[in-house]
Amino acid sequence: MRALVYTAPRQVSIEERPRPVPTAGEVEIAVSTAGICGSDISGFLGHSRRRIPPMVLGHELVGRTAAGQRVVANPLISCGHCTACLSGAQNLCSSWRLLGMDRTAGCYAEFVSIPESQLYSIPDELTDKRAVIVEPLANIVHLFRIAAPLPFFRMGIVGGGTMGSLALLTALRLGVREVLVQDVSDVRLDVARRMGVTLAVNVASEDGRAEALRFAEKGLDVVLDASGSGAARQSAFDICRPGGLVVLLGMSQERSEIDFVTSIRKEHRVAMSFAYTPVDFERSLALLKAGEIDLSPWTVEMALEEGQLAFNRMTTDPGDTLKMLLRVN
Ligand SMILES: [Zn+2]
Ligand SMILES: [Zn+2]
Known part of the structure; x- marks a missing residue:
């Protein structure tokens, strides 16, 4: 063959x-x-x-x-x-x-x-x-099952690649109140805008980072790191509200530093999400059959x-x- x-x-x-x-x-x-x-x-x-x-x-x-x-x-x-x-x-x-x-x-x-x-x-x-x-989406179904966001949640997504975009589409189906996507690629940010993001920000510049923080205001309820770079992970914590949840998915960097003391004072909760179970896989397939994610x-x-x-x-x-x-x- x-x-x-x-x-x-x-x-x-x-x-x-x-x-x-x-x-x-x-x-x-x-x-x-x-x-x-x-x-x-x-x-x-x-x-x-x-x-x-x-x-x-x-x-x-x-x-x-x-x-x-x-x-x-x-x-x-x-x-x-x-x-x-x-x-x-x-x-x-x-x-x-x-x-x-x-x-x-x-x-x-x-x-x-x-x-x-x-x-x-x-x-x-x-x-x-x-x-x-169905397979990449199963990862997203899994992380939302772990994150279990409350109604009217505000969300941040760090990294607008395949995973970040699927998370955006899924969050919109779940009734997210406002959702921010951060990336360093304008092309990807445009994709997020076409998908219906509330705000897409290029965080390569100081201005962009400030805009993201202004949007986050007192912080977002759930923040997903779909990138896995050290800087991306830290910025997920930066835009998370006190008592909020940071979900780590991206695996591009094996080790990175986090400003833990700031996060401890904010009582950030951290969840890590890896792959999916057969239950997640079936739910992902159901979403695709229903034409809800495309x-x-x-x-x-x-x-x-x-x-x-x-x-x-x-x-x-x-x-x-x-x-x-x-x-x-
Ligand atoms: Zn895959
Ligand atoms: Zn086993």
């Missing part, structure tokens, strides 16, 4: 690979469309210790079973019997694995093999372009064979592209 293989940092190429052999409980899926995730990009750049070349990346997919059923797949495979799994926190499974990570082959290939229990059938009306968002205006599709170009574009100049898709079959 054809596969897009990550061969070296910043390099992917089409190679012929043996078709996967499904083990017990697994089924073979013919991939039709695969999404490029921020974590695949960090792998591509050579920044991930768990994505070592040569390997096939990718975990966001729409495909067909041998019987012809269109499906999406929850790519986070948990063991099902550890304490975390049994308590419904499969995202914290002691031996979780993900397609396109470590030794589990990813979906930038004609076929992928995955446990049948990970599959969800989708109706024909739900296009590949829309359905493939990234397709900011989605670009390229052929699997153009994988190198697609990755180059997403690493150097994504512009207003929030989701890059690879068309496989």
Whole structure:
């Protein structure tokens, strides 16, 4: 089968690979469309210790079973019997694995093999372009389940990339009273404006940072860091109200400093959100089936064979592209 293989940092190429052999409980899926995730990009750049070349990346997919059923797949495979799994926190499974990570082959290939229990059938009306968002959106469903914002909440979102934008769309569905998006890219801020943000601010300048603080006023109820840089994390605390909640999602920097004493005096609550459970995945799919969340205006599709170009574009100049898709079959 054809596969897009990550061969070296910043390099992917089409190679012929043996078709996967499904083990017990697994089924073979013919991939039709695969999404490029921020974590695949960090792998591509050579920044991930768990994505070592040569390997096939990718975990966001729409495909067909041998019987012809269109499906999406929850790519986070948990063991099902550890304490975390049994308590419904499969995202914290002691031996979780993900397609396109470590030794589990990813979906930038004609076929992928995955446990049948990970599959969800989708109706024909739900296009590949829309359905493939189910995995990134599941992360957002999960964080809102943790954050459990109160009615009429005011929210801040630091980082207007794919995750920040999905959080914005979801917050609007949840009835957010006012929502601020901060980024350093004017293109992304324009996207946030078209999505219906209350205020989008470029915080690259001193003026922008002051404007964000003025908007936050006494501070926002819930602030999401969807960036993961040290500066972004600190600014999430800066715009959070006393007693408010900061949700940390972005993972770009492993370590960073926080002005803890200021936050302790404000009794900031902190939550960290990682991945999603099957419950979140199902809720995410329900939102997409209902047409309530749609990234397709900011989605670009390229052929699997153009994988190198697609990755180059997403690493150097994504512009207003929030989701890059690879068309496989
Ligand atoms: Zn993803
Ligand atoms: Zn487990």
